[in-house]
Amino acid sequence: MSLSVKHILSVKDLSKKDVDLILKTAENLQEISKRPIKKVPALRGKTVILGFFESSTRTRASFEMAAKRLSADTLSISSSGSSLSKGESLLDTVRNLEAMNPDLLVVRHQESGMPHLLAKAVKCPVINAGDGTHEHPTQALLDLMTILQVKKKVQGLTVAIIGDILHSRVARSNILLLTKMGAKVQVAGPASMIPAEISQYSVKVSYDIREVIPQADVIMMLRIQREREAESLFPSLREYARFFGLNKETMKHAKKDVVIMHPGPVNRGVEIAPDVADGPHSVILDQVTNGVAVRMALLYLLCGGEG
Amino acid sequence: MSLSVKHILSVKDLSKKDVDLILKTAENLQEISKRPIKKVPALRGKTVILGFFESSTRTRASFEMAAKRLSADTLSISSSGSSLSKGESLLDTVRNLEAMNPDLLVVRHQESGMPHLLAKAVKCPVINAGDGTHEHPTQALLDLMTILQVKKKVQGLTVAIIGDILHSRVARSNILLLTKMGAKVQVAGPASMIPAEISQYSVKVSYDIREVIPQADVIMMLRIQREREAESLFPSLREYARFFGLNKETMKHAKKDVVIMHPGPVNRGVEIAPDVADGPHSVILDQVTNGVAVRMALLYLLCGGEG
Amino acid sequence: MSLSVKHILSVKDLSKKDVDLILKTAENLQEISKRPIKKVPALRGKTVILGFFESSTRTRASFEMAAKRLSADTLSISSSGSSLSKGESLLDTVRNLEAMNPDLLVVRHQESGMPHLLAKAVKCPVINAGDGTHEHPTQALLDLMTILQVKKKVQGLTVAIIGDILHSRVARSNILLLTKMGAKVQVAGPASMIPAEISQYSVKVSYDIREVIPQADVIMMLRIQREREAESLFPSLREYARFFGLNKETMKHAKKDVVIMHPGPVNRGVEIAPDVADGPHSVILDQVTNGVAVRMALLYLLCGGEG
Numbered sequence: 001m002s003l004s005v006k007h008i009l010s011v012k013d014l015s016k017k018d019v020d021l022i023l024k025t026a027e028n029l030q031e032i033s034k035r036p037i038k039k040v041p042a043l044r045g046k047t048v049i050l051g052f053f054e055s056s057t058r059t060r061a062s063f064e065m066a067a068k069r070l071s072a073d074t075l076s077i078s079s080s081g082s083s084l085s086k087g088e089s090l091l092d093t094v095r096n097l098e099a100m101n102p103d104l105l106v107v108r109h110q111e112s113g114m115p116h117l118l119a120k121a122v123k124c125p126v127i128n129a130g131d132g133t134h135e136h137p138t139q140a141l142l143d144l145m146t147i148l149q150v151k152k153k154v155q156g157l158t159v160a161i162i163g164d165i166l167h168s169r170v171a172r173s174n175i176l177l178l179t180k181m182g183a184k185v186q187v188a189g190p191a192s193m194i195p196a197e198i199s200q201y202s203v204k205v206s207y208d209i210r211e212v213i214p215q216a217d218v219i220m221m222l223r224i225q226r227e228r229e230a231e232s233l234f235p236s237l238r239e240y241a242r243f244f245g246l247n248k249e250t251m252k253h254a255k256k257d258v259v260i261m262h263p264g265p266v267n268r269g270v271e272i273a274p275d276v277a278d279g280p281h282s283v284i285l286d287q288v289t290n291g292v293a294v295r296m297a298l299l300y301l302l303c304g305g306e307g
Numbered sequence: 308m309s310l311s312v313k314h315i316l317s318v319k320d321l322s323k324k325d326v327d328l329i330l331k332t333a334e335n336l337q338e339i340s341k342r343p344i345k346k347v348p349a350l351r352g353k354t355v356i357l358g359f360f361e362s363s364t365r366t367r368a369s370f371e372m373a374a375k376r377l378s379a380d381t382l383s384i385s386s387s388g389s390s391l392s393k394g395e396s397l398l399d400t401v402r403n404l405e406a407m408n409p410d411l412l413v414v415r416h417q418e419s420g421m422p423h424l425l426a427k428a429v430k431c432p433v434i435n436a437g438d439g440t441h442e443h444p445t446q447a448l449l450d451l452m453t454i455l456q457v458k459k460k461v462q463g464l465t466v467a468i469i470g471d472i473l474h475s476r477v478a479r480s481n482i483l484l485l486t487k488m489g490a491k492v493q494v495a496g497p498a499s500m501i502p503a504e505i506s507q508y509s510v511k512v513s514y515d516i517r518e519v520i521p522q523a524d525v526i527m528m529l530r531i532q533r534e535r536e537a538e539s540l541f542p543s544l545r546e547y548a549r550f551f552g553l554n555k556e557t558m559k560h561a562k563k564d565v566v567i568m569h570p571g572p573v574n575r576g577v578e579i580a581p582d583v584a585d586g587p588h589s590v591i592l593d594q595v596t597n598g599v600a601v602r603m604a605l606l607y608l609l610c611g612g613e614g
Numbered sequence: 615m616s617l618s619v620k621h622i623l624s625v626k627d628l629s630k631k632d633v634d635l636i637l638k639t640a641e642n643l644q645e646i647s648k649r650p651i652k653k654v655p656a657l658r659g660k661t662v663i664l665g666f667f668e669s670s671t672r673t674r675a676s677f678e679m680a681a682k683r684l685s686a687d688t689l690s691i692s693s694s695g696s697s698l699s700k701g702e703s704l705l706d707t708v709r710n711l712e713a714m715n716p717d718l719l720v721v722r723h724q725e726s727g728m729p730h731l732l733a734k735a736v737k738c739p740v741i742n743a744g745d746g747t748h749e750h751p752t753q754a755l756l757d758l759m760t761i762l763q764v765k766k767k768v769q770g771l772t773v774a775i776i777g778d779i780l781h782s783r784v785a786r787s788n789i790l791l792l793t794k795m796g797a798k799v800q801v802a803g804p805a806s807m808i809p810a811e812i813s814q815y816s817v818k819v820s821y822d823i824r825e826v827i828p829q830a831d832v833i834m835m836l837r838i839q840r841e842r843e844a845e846s847l848f849p850s851l852r853e854y855a856r857f858f859g860l861n862k863e864t865m866k867h868a869k870k871d872v873v874i875m876h877p878g879p880v881n882r883g884v885e886i887a888p889d890v891a892d893g894p895h896s897v898i899l900d901q902v903t904n905g906v907a908v909r910m911a912l913l914y915l916l917c918g919g920e921g
Contacts, residue, residue: 033715036918037659039687045344047372058710061689065661065714068687073346073375075368092573096365099595100372101340265706288713304343352651354679380653380682382675399879403672406902407679408647611650 001307007119008127008298011137011176019181023145025297025307026290032069033292043072046103046303051077052129053090054110058264058288059129059138063106066295072303075102090114091121098122103303107131112169125302133167139263140173142294144181146287147218150259155182160212163222163244163271164193164233170263171222175201186212189222189244192233209244214253220261221246221271237270247273251281259283308614314426315434315605318444318483326488328614330452332604333597339376340599350379353410353610358384359436360397361417365571365595366436366445370413373602379610382409397421398428405429410610414438419476432609440474446570447480449601451488453594454525457566462489467519470529470551470578471500471540477570478529482508493519496529496551499540516551521560527568528553528578544577554580558588566590615921621733621740622912625751625790633795637759639911639921640904646683647906657686660717660917665691666743667704668724672878672902673743673752677720680909686917689716704728705735712736717917721745726783739916747781753877754787756908758795760901761832764873769796774826777836777858777885778807778847784877785836789815800826803836803858806847823858828867834875835860835886851884861887865895873897 001021005013014022032040048067052060060076067074077097094105098121105126107115112132119126130136147154159178165171165187178185179202187198188206198205206212213219224240234240241247246260260272260281268274277284301307308328312320321329339347355374359367367383374381384404401412405428412433414422419439426433437443454461466485472478472494485492486509494505495513505512513519520526531547541547548554553567567579567588575581584591608614615635619627628636646654662681666674674690681688691711708719712735719740721729726746733740744750761768773792779785779801792799793816801812802820812819820826827833838854848854855861860874874886874895882888891898915921 035659038661038715038717039659045342045346045376047345047375049368057691057707061663061691061711062714064689065687065716068661068689069659073372075371075375077364077368089575092571092575093364095592096571096595097368099592100369100599101345101596102372103345264710268703268706285709285713288710289715292714352649352653352683354652354682356675380679382678382682384671384675396882399882400671402899403878403902404675406899407676407906408652408903409679410652 003301006302007125008137008302009116009119010128010135011140011173011180014137014177014180016180019141019144019177021307022141022294022297022301023148025301026145026293029296029300030290030293032296033289038069039071040069041071042300042305043067043070043303046072047075047101048072048299049075049077049097049102049105051094051105051107053079054108054130056108056130058291059108062288062291063129063295066292066299069292070296070299072103072299091117094118095121098124104299127298127302130169132169134169135173136169137173137177138291138294138298139170140177142287142291143174143220143261143263144177145290145294146261146283147259149286149290150283151217154178156184157217158184158186158215159218159220160186160188160216161220161222162188162209162212162246164224165189165198165222166193166195166233167225168222174220175203179203186216188212190234190240209250210253213250214255216258217255218259218261219246219254220263223263223265224267224270226267241270245269245271245273246276248275251276254281261287264288310608313609314432315444315609316423316426317435317442318447318480318487321444321484323487326448326451326484329448329601329604329608330455332608332614333452333600336603336607337597337600339603340596345376346378347376348378349607349612350374350377350610353379354382354408355379355411355413355606356382356384356404356409357413358401359415360386361415361437363415363437365598366415369595369598370436370602373599373606376599377603377606379410379606398424401425402428405431411606434605434609437476439476440479441476442480443476444480444484445598445601445605446477447484449594449598450481450527450568450570451484452597452601453568453590454566456593456597457590458524461485463491464524465491465493465522466525466527467493467495467523468527468529469495469516469519469553471531472496472505472529473500473502473540474532475529481527482510486510493523495519497541497547516557517560520557521562523565524562525566525568526553526561527570530570530572531574531577533574548577552576552578552580553583555582558583561588568594571595617915620916621729622751622916623730623733623740623742624749625754625787625794628751628791628794630794633755633758633791635921636755636908636911636915637762639915640759640907643910643914644904644907646910647903652683653685654683655685656914656919657681657684657917660686661689661715662686662913663689663691663711663716663719665708665719665721667693668722668744670722670743672905673722676902676905677743677909680906680913683906684910684913686717686913705731708732709735712738718913741912741916744783746783748783749787750783751787751791752905752908752912753784754791756901756905757788757834757875757877758791759904759908760875760897761873763900763904764897765831768792770798771831772798772800772829773832773834774800774802774830775834775836776802776823776826776860778838779803779812779836780807780809780847781839782836788834789817793817800830802826804848804854823864824867827864828869830872831869832873832875833860833868834877837877837879838881838884840881855884859883859885859887860890862889865890868895875901878902
């Protein structure tokens with residue numbers, strides 16, 4: 001079996017079969033990262049370009065490890081130290097890189113839609129590693145993999161996504177993927193952080209986390225994106241933490257077997273209290289571990305491997 | 308057969324036989340980049356240091372891909388994040404890196420002559436990947452390879468090099484290489500951008516591109532190096548584009564089978580119009596593709612491989 | 615045989631047996647860097663994270679070469695271009711990277727004690743590649759290896775460490791290691807650069823280099839750490855060079871077979887004159903060469919290899 005899509009740009013493009021194939025492949029490949037020799041020759045001689053034009057540690061590291069564990073060669077491009085500071089347009093840069101015959105291009109960019117634009121310009125597959133406030137499909141896939149590992153199903157589960165929905169590409173991709181796979185999604189956050197277009201999605205909206213927490217099987221806390229000036233949307237971080245943070249108090253109203261997720265990096269004490277982030281319900285580090293597996297699966301499937 | 312030189316510092320040092328050997332080897336190695344598995348073990352266990360002390364995306368990427376496709380290990384050094392910010396002289400840095408037993412050093416530097424200086428200080432071969440306004444020999448070699456692919460010969464061809472000759476290491480290396488290989492070279496540009504010492508080369512000089520375009524078999528457009536304050540040499544970019552840009556209008560006077568080249572990154576709409584850059588005469592992306600092959604050939608030959 | 619420690623954080627933790635094992639292994643592995651094919655498969659499929667959160671060229675390059683020559687995969691993390699600029703704490707970053715199953719973490723950080731903190735937080739071995747003004751254990755090990763190569767023994771030798779003892783992690787690690795291995799250590803420098811706690815070590819202190827040079831079998835010159843504002847501790851660089859620099863004059867009083875060392879990067883003409891740094895007594899470049907071997911040994915031993 002192979003994917004019905006050439007690129008991974010948006011969760012919207014993925015069929016349920018695609019999602020199943022990606023997750024099944026990820027489960028199979030995950031075991032490699034636990035071996036003493038964490039490497040298989042599956043993508044030997046393939047060139048993967050990692051174009052991270054926006055700050056990233058974990059996602060870049062996750063893709064790079066995924067590529068190397070499949071024996072692909074990687075080439076990192078970012079805006080600093082590159083001819084992008086010479087005023088070259090990204091489109092020209094990418095067309096040029098493509099003339100060097102890479103097999104796959106991973107792109108993170110601060111502008112929404114940039115990976116789509118690049119995908120039209122090049123012949124090789126493109127993976128969106130996060131574009132502006134638009135989508136972050138590999139995050140949604142690894143989140144889904146993590147939910148399935150703990151809950152064994154996603155159909156019928158209630159997932160609460162809490163925080164800055166407005167600026168969150170993680171929220172958008174998760175809403176699209178979770179509703180596609182049959183989960184009930186509830187979003188909650190300050191009114192200033194709930195976008196008007198939320199009505200077009202099949203989600204329940206609340207402005208009070210106490211309404212959504214008791215029913216949630218899974219709670220996804222979002223990052224306050226301090227670098228996107230999200231702080232201007234509420235009085236203070238302390239205020240935010242008090243009304244929308246997950247802590248020992250709010251956890252009292254949660255289900256006994258609730259699963260706590262966060263895409264990272266965590267602002268400890270703001271959207272989530274340290275003892276909750278590190279507590280027994282948290283699967284935050286499992287998300288990171290599964291990220292490598294999901295990215296290995298995507299690199300493998302897009303470079304011609306079969307599931 | 309092997310090269311008569313130990314380093315690739317200047318086109319001047321290369322004999323015609325060297326050039327033939329490099330291009331023949333590049334043609335042979337080029338096929339590797341088109342295979343599903345783009346990798347051969349030729350340079351396994353060799354260490355190539357990529358010292359790019361001046362901004363670069365494509366040249367750095369080209370060398371890195373070339374090295375990896377031959378299975379060499381690469382190590383990237385640049386001025387940021389390095390002890391160069393501790394005031395260590397480049398010469399000391401390079402002597403230290405050499406004590407780690409690398410097999411080859413690739414250097415790009417904003418100062419003319421720096422690769423020559425380093426080559427005297429170290430035992431391993433050095434490739435000049437562009438030094439100040441001096442030379443860019445691998446660019447000239449890939450340009451020659453590109454001309455030969457399309458025109459099947461270079462002897463007797465008329466090549467017009469247009470633009471900022473004064474600041475262009477690409478122009479200097481191409482003038483030296485093309486005249487060595489028997490082409491007639493014409494340069495054209497604003498008087499402020501034609502260096503006085505142009506008279507020492509066997510080239511025809513013009514200040515009007517309409518004089519050179521009709522006779523040219525190949526037109527090489529140069530970048531306006533906005534980062535080198537080239538803009539101070541003429542009234543405005545618009546003015547430059549009007550008198551020295553290649554566009555649909557000026558192309559009317561060109562030969563039917565003219566070949567259009569540009570070393571990149573392109574300032575679209577300044578030295579070249581987008582429809583010409585992307586048009587049927589343009590071989591700009593072939594230049595990029597050939598760049599990987601030429602660099603594979605040089606790495607291979609300088610690390611002891613035979614042609 | 616294997617090491618008695620899991621991490622390499624401080625020279626203090628190493629037994630004499632550990633030191634012997636590391637140096638014996640380094641001697642065995644050193645030969646690899648002199649082969650035409652500088653690579654063995656010992657660490658194939660292992661992932662080594664290089665976290666250099668403070669500027670470094672040579673130490674980072676040394677670890678990266680060491681890893682690659684053992685066929686390990688490397689992943690470089692630094693503060694620029696990473697989510698660390700998003701305000702993520704280093705501890706969270708490292709916990710996240712660990713969830714991706716690396717085999718080893720190398721850390722350089724401007725804060726003393728940071729590698730120890732990280733070692734407590736992660737399951738994989740950690741190597742301290744220099745922390746603040748605290749320790750630089752791999753430097754001390756490579757210095758010891760260099761002394762042993764020339765002098766065949768260290769027991770009973772007199773080693774003079776000269777310069778900015780106060781700010782020097784190199785000095786601290788060397789004092790600990792050399793006294794452990796039986797050398798007599800003398801330190802000398804301006805009073806402002808000798809820390810009060812020097813009395814807790816078994817070293818002789820002097821404020822006049824003319825007192826220590828005649829007796830020294832080995833002279834280690836330290837860097838004036840201009841980036842740590844060391845210059846505020848004496849009137850001028852010229853003054854420093856005159857009283858504490860090693861030059862032709864001061865060398866007249868040294869033993870005929872004295873060995874001159876410097877951890878680099880050298881401030882030529884400040885702590886050491888160019889003709890001494892490059893002269894017949896200098897083993898500065900041997901230190902660099904041995905650095906790769908010592909780091910290969912540590913990577914190998916900490917990833918489960920046996921000596």
